[in-house]
Amino acid sequence: MTAIIEPRLPRGMRDILPQKMLQRRYVIGVVERVFERFGFEPLQTPVLELQQTLSGKYGPDAEKLIYDARHREGKEDLALRYDLSVPLSRVVAMNPELVKPFKRYQIAPVWRAERPQKGRYREFFQCDADIVGTSSMLADAEIVAMIFTILRELGFKEFVTKLNNRQVLTALGEYSGVAPALLPGLYRSLDKLEKIGRDGVRAEMLKNEIPDETAKKVLDLTELPVADLNAWREKFREYPIGIQGINELEELVQFAREMGVQAERLQIDLTMVRGLEYYTGPIFETVVTEPKIGSLTGGGRYDGLVGLFSKNSLPATGTSLGIERIIDVMDELNMFPANLPKTVVDVFVTVFDVARRATSLAIAMSLREAGLDAEVWYDFDGLGKQLRYAAARGIPYVVIVGPDEAAANVVTLRDLKTGEQIQVTRGEVANVLKKKIERA
């Protein structure tokens, strides 16, 4: 005999056992249905991509988190996908015949070797919906409206989407006069404004070699009231890219409102920066404010990504929902529907003894034929053990066929929650059960 191998998971990864899978499936089901109601089509791409497809897209810090892969006798340098936007851009470049605008969604795992912590995993599902082939702010607005629909249907009460535009950030960089090499530090510092305040950001900028005078100039700008976009336009007079960014944001807000999004749910935040390097236009991040659980999803416009793979560049915008955090939060806050079952199984069919086995099997098969999820006992154990099994599994109903029942061509149907028992004919049992389950 070989020695026992300790059964272990890779760091930061996990199994999802059946009961949790039912929660997960519920959330993914809601997301998928909303994506489709908004006209997005499913797409599947392989987990493995060529390394050259991923490299240079996410920035150097992100790139360190990529998992490489290689077939033991193969020559290709492969990597596990890091997100779903770069693979989408590759697909669009490879399939020019796709009708545009191309709206697709993909709900699939991605891999990032971040430091594991509560709620953060190295393999996690992203739910992405993107629109490729239009520069219209209607597309961005639709993404924002869709996120609201999803959060509302999942049961979140209060949330707000912060909006910014990469073009505004670019203008802000130009306005600051900082050398290009220092810009990433400027943006990173600015992104912390809400968390660490003006003085904190100023100190952070100094650490990033940005002169204090420049820091002050940028921070003064950010204190302009967001409500007064004309004041920003005035400041950006010499930086037309900033004015374009402001105009796009204004348009985006107007379109989102025309789609029924309430004004108070949209918040322009001209200091918000989002991590991924490929964004070029509006960026958005949705924060759940009641209960206060922070950012659940983000996205933005990335008009340059397809162009990295094809001479025919195409504008694109989209969102990525972090499903793992949503599931964790909903579990903690008891937000799942009360009738979400513990098991897929509707009914457990006991096997009374050897002589009655064939009858039990036939009943289980007829319940399945009728569309019910039925389990049957495999061995010959006392009824007590079988009922304990069904109870431990959380199966709601049990069918018992003893000698008396078999002789009378009936079965006993027991409700394991209430203990209530009724006798029904074999012909009726499927319909009786279906009605009980519908009512539950």
Added chain:
Amino acid sequence: MTAIIEPRLPRGMRDILPQKMLQRRYVIGVVERVFERFGFEPLQTPVLELQQTLSGKYGPDAEKLIYDARHREGKEDLALRYDLSVPLSRVVAMNPELVKPFKRYQIAPVWRAERPQKGRYREFFQCDADIVGTSSMLADAEIVAMIFTILRELGFKEFVTKLNNRQVLTALGEYSGVAPALLPGLYRSLDKLEKIGRDGVRAEMLKNEIPDETAKKVLDLTELPVADLNAWREKFREYPIGIQGINELEELVQFAREMGVQAERLQIDLTMVRGLEYYTGPIFETVVTEPKIGSLTGGGRYDGLVGLFSKNSLPATGTSLGIERIIDVMDELNMFPANLPKTVVDVFVTVFDVARRATSLAIAMSLREAGLDAEVWYDFDGLGKQLRYAAARGIPYVVIVGPDEAAANVVTLRDLKTGEQIQVTRGEVANVLKKKIERA
């Protein structure tokens, strides 16, 4: 600007574009529903496993096909899963609290670097259903009955499951008197009996260093009529493991018949060998005979696998459906339902002009609210271009709101297939559409 990176897929991998995804989802939906009707629960395991979890499980030829993975700054030796049974065994060993029998299904990709060819991919989905914790042949029979249910519901007409038992093969090895080192060659040769005939197998065995006399002895044995299992029991008198194997097969057939499987669909084939090394008991392979497309699915009992990860060994049996081949075959043979849509989108809402944009957006949102999958045009193009788009996408219905319609608070609803147009009030359009779609 950086140079354009040629957009390419890794060898043997592919994207699945939306229309194909709808076929795929249909097949996976049928499989998933039948799995659940038979009482299997969903499970998710990570794509990456520790190399030590996979190594030594599949045999040396298979092991060469594994993809290794590693985080760029990480220390763990990882690999992409090769099947779903070894991860299941790891899960069961790590979670002793799981109620037994534990019935789970998993529909997920696995990776094998086989030589790519038509219908064979290096990333492919397996649909696995397994039962852990019972030695009862009822469990094996249930797996066989379930496979039949799936194939029938997918529309396959004629199919047969070949059954053998690894214990019979072990007895056959003992009976042959061949040295253990030569046994794999013996089995591999024997497995080709149906393809290359008696003489072919004899030549093959000679090549595998098996004496001709032994080859003759084994081949004579395989010519015993399968219908007469007593003759086999007689030959295996001194090899009790063979008799046990025969008894199990007899029991399995009886149980499957009690579950409603027709006798002619079960075929005992005592020369069938299945590749994976971990099988220990009954093994099965289902072949579609009309149309003649060969093996679509296989499985078997593997009572030793959990024991490699835990002192508490547990018996297990299950099946693995090769979904890619099923989808390809159904596509070739036109087996998908005639009403399977080309797109998820039910209705396309045109945007007549800037003044009517807000109305179109509101209508699209109200259709979505009503549960319909609706798309709206993002730009301001002529109606002709918008209708051509909807037609190219295969969207069945279009909503048009021009100045006349807007004034009368109605919309024009056009059926793109028939060209038929009706006017309905804005309040009615969702219900009218739902009825049309139901009827289609």
